[in-house]
Amino acid sequence: MNWPHKDLIGIEELTSEEIYTILDMTKSFKEISKREIKKVPTLRGKTVVLLFYEPSTRTRLSFELAAKRLSADTTALSASGSSFAKGETIMDAAQNVMAMAPDCIVIRYPYAGLVKKLAETLPCSIINAGDGYHEHPTQALLDMYSMREQLGTLEGLHVAIVGDILHSRVARSNVYGLKKVGAHVTLVAPKTLLPPGVDTWGVNVATALDPIVPEADVIMMLRVQKERIHEQYFPDEREYSYFYGLNKKRVERMKPGAVIMHPGPMNRGVEITYDAADSARSIILNQVENGVAVRMTLLYLSLGGNVNVD
Amino acid sequence: MWIKGGRLIDPANNRDEIADILIRDGRIEGIYPTAGTVPKGEEVIDAQGMWVLPGLIDMHAHVREPGFEYKEDIESAGRAAAAGGVTTVVCMANTDPVNDNPSVTQYIIRKAARVSRVRILPVGAITVGLEGKVLAEMGLMREAGCVAVSDDGRPVEDASIMRRALEYASTFSLPVISHCEDRNLAGSGVMNEGPLSSKLGLPGIPAVAEEIMVSRDVLLSGYTRVPIHVTHISTKGSLEIISRAKQQGIRVTCDVTPHHLLLTEECVKAYDTNTKMNPPLREASDRQALIEGIRMNLVDCIASDHAPHARDEKDLDFDLAPFGMIGLQTLLPSLMKIHLEHDIDFPQLLACVTRNPARVLGLEGGTLSPGARADMVIFDPTAAWSLTEEMICSKSKNTPFIGQAFTGKVVRTFVEGTEVYPAD
Structure with missing residues (x-):
């Protein structure tokens, strides 16, 4: 064929x-x-x-x-x-x-x-x-491959994608792909970083990360685009990482077996701490x-x- | 010249009948029942099966001269207008240099008198250099021949300047035309903001960027008691604001473009930069609201927002290409398309490009009244044709209508009784 x-x-x-x-x-x-x-x-x-x-x-x-x-x-x-x-x-x-x-x-x-x-x-x-x-289709495919490799299946997986959804082609491609293979997606971001019309995407949308942390099989952190900060999507990195950063405390609350992903390049200390990026749950290098x-x-x-x- | 047997449609006189029309010395001498005898020696034009209409007034066009003659100039815009049944073109001030002083106004008027087949009426800038800071010499520009003022393309941000502009312009009876856009809200947007812009990965311009300025200008107009004309509204919300204002007795008028009546944001899907305009093509519900607005006489005028850009400028990424499409030559055929697709009375649409803009701007013309200047179009309502690039008289060919089928074609255009289209 x-x-x-x-x-x-x-x-x-x-x-x-x-x-x-x-x-x-x-x-x-x-x-x-x-x-x-x-x-x-x-x-x-x-x-x-x-x-x-x-x-x-x-x-x-x-x-x-x-x-x-x-x-x-x-x-x-x-x-x-x-x-x-x-x-x-x-x-x-x-x-x-x-x-x-x-x-x-x-x-x-x-x-x-x-x-x-x-x-x-x-x-x-x-x-x-x-x-x-x-879109960034090869990124989404390697992400789905990595999830399946680690967790055995894609169907029914709960994938949380966290961060700058508005400017992210990785998020868009992953949403298309994960929906097609039967995974559940939750997008997590402050409202300023959610795309217009996101309610039509057929995924869950959350503005708070904490309630999602123990629910997700996969937490995919997106890079905070530092070059866009001047447009005032959020006050500063300190506040951003407090509410939306993946840190040790949040990693400890993750579901057994759940994994951490990041398409790179990471801003360590902003959307993800050293602890989280280098934890045993991280499959960032497998990606x-x-x-x-x-x-x-x-x-x-x-x-x-x-x-x-x- | 005796034009025989055509259907005369003249919204200014509520006329819609088969009749003959006699032209003498560039003016309409009289209108007669078609059965009568033609005076001996009179040149006769057989208009049976044709519509005879007042020449169109396009109250919003960019002629690009001086400064951007590679996109368009007064001569080429005039040819495009004549081919589209437009006998009066009102041209915006964002030239180089900006038409913000009487010298530039005079240049445009003198050049037009020399090279243009149709009447070209300049709009002066509201502020010097369209910078939104210092009022331009409106009184002197009025004397030099400007018919209105507008900072089209770069709307006045400072509400206090806009207030003074309204008050000062009214001192000289100059209508103020406002392009309503909050440029901070519009940001780097290139199409309508919504699910489709997110899907296409293009930054959006939200409807509220327009509506917030429509609100401001309507409020300023009410406060200063100076009329305001809001140009190229594109959203349902803008129309609602204007409708409410009209009910409150605020003297606000508005126009829409044919492309906002015929197209929606769906056209952007192929990333064709000829569908990139400002305001952007909106959603189907917006288009429907604008159409209803015409039906209910809330929309006063239809104007092309003719915005020529050279091929190499449009041949860029959607994010980077300039806004705008040409529209002079397709103005009348577009009205026919709107008439056929949306079942709006043709005379009502015609009023939006004849009587109504003449009233808004206080211009002579837009009518077939006896004694009026013989600016006229003979239009074949049944001719079927498709727009090709070769047909376009403008120097720039940026229109998504290329390849589109139209019904109804301009056969002849007259300015003061002189045939200006077709070219001999």
């Missing part, structure tokens, strides 16, 4: 079966990274271009390693070193990249809309590595590890690999 999607723009467009296909296949790709020779010839001769118009450490490295472990050729371009900085429109830049015949473009971009347009215009595969406040495997799966599927579930 062929994978029906040329591109991955968002989790919104995937069915729950497709999400499970990705998660199931990821298991075997994860094994490759544990070998002594971490490379298979699957994508030999394929070219993957990484266009990163926003700073990224994890996602970019993760995609690059994923492509390389599948033997694809990769090249990465970031905004500061590209002609984007010289005023070339991104569409022109993308078309120039296309003229060099890549098989796949992985793109991170600060605004919504472009990734969708590229997917419609360019013949190669487009994988969204995060676009504005829209990173799984990120490579999930991205291997997606590159493989997007570049024409067969859907293969054992």
Whole structure:
């Protein structure tokens, strides 16, 4: 069976079966990274271009390693070193990249809309590595993979996503995905950080973290975007961490077996304390590890690999 | 010139009948039963099956000259207007330099007299440089030919300046046109704020950003007893505020754009920057309220908010592209579309672009009364056509209506009895 999607723009467009296909296949790709020779010839001769118009450490490295472990050729371009900085429109830049015949473009971009347009215009595969406040589908997939790996199932899980939901593409993609696989989601934030119309998302919304802590199987903390503080979404970091930070006291009140997640980068001391980030419940580094495997799966599927579930 | 057998629709005189109309020396000489005999030697235009309408007054357009001639200029805007049945274009002050002094006003008027097929009437700025700080020379601009004042595009933030502006403008009988937007609330928004903006990942402009300023301006108008015209309202809430104010006897008038009557925020889904405007396209319930507002005579005028932008400016991310779409050339066809889609009487819609803007701005025209200037349109109500980029007379082509089907087409446009469309 062929994978029906040329591109991955968002989790919104995937069915729950497709999400499970990705998660199931990821298991075997994860094994490759544990070998002594971490490379298979699957994508030999394929070219993957990484266009990163926003700073990224994890996602970019993760995609690059994923492509390389599948033997694809990769090249990465970031905004500061590209002609984007010289005023070339991104569409022109993308078309120039296309003229060099890549098989796949992985793109991170600060605004919504472009990734969708590229997917419609360019013949190669487009994988969204995060676009504005829209979606970050590979993050949600690696999050779901990690939850399932730790907790055995996704169905019926209670996942609390805490923090700046308003500006979070990670939250949006996770909400789409978790709803599709039958998990329950609670979004926790002060009202200023909840998106307009969140009541139509079909998830629980809470403004207090404490009552949610003992209920959740997963507590996913989102980064507080320090650069947005000037817009006065909350008074200061002290008050924020008092009400919405994950600290030792709250970790102790978590359900047995419940886990702590964070998409990174963390602001230790703001949304999460050292105790919490480094506690035994934390699966933050597992998320990173799984990120490579999930991205291997997606590159493989997007570049024409067969859907293969054992 | 004897125009024979057309359906004359003239809301100013409650006229809607098949009749002949005689034009002499640029004026309407008389209206006659169509059975009568045509004087010998008179040029005859057969208008059977056609509608003969007063030339449209578009009370809100951006002509972009001086300063942004790469987007549009007085000549190209005039051509677009003539092709859309618009014989009077009221142009906003956000040019470069800003039309905040009589020299710029005179430049526009002289240039228009030289190159424009249609009447171009400038609006002066309320404050110098549209900065919202110091009142502009309204009296001198009035003498130079401005027909109103407005800080469109950059609304006056300071309520005290707005109050003085109303009082001072009324000294010179200058209507004040207000673009109502609280720019702090609108923030970096680029579309209507709501579930859809959250889903698309685009920052939103809440309805309340408009409504809070509509409230302020209506209150100031009531307090100062100076009329105010609120332009391009887009929300149900704005209309409710205006409706209440009208009931209280406050002299507030308003206009809406054809695109807010025809489109909703759903159009933004494809991230086409031609659907990015300010105020943004709103929800279906807002559009419905505006339509009812027209039916109930709460909406006084319809204006295009013609806002040309060059392709390279619009060819950016939705977050970054400038606001606005062109609309002069599609004004009359859009009214027909509204008429057909929403079953509003055509004469009622026509009043919103003829009699009513003439009244609000105190302009001559907008009528087919005997003795009036012969600004007229002959309109074929049944012609079916689709808008293509090649048809657009404006220098800029930014409209989401490209590819859209329309019924009803402008056949001929006259300004003071002279044919200005089609071009010879």
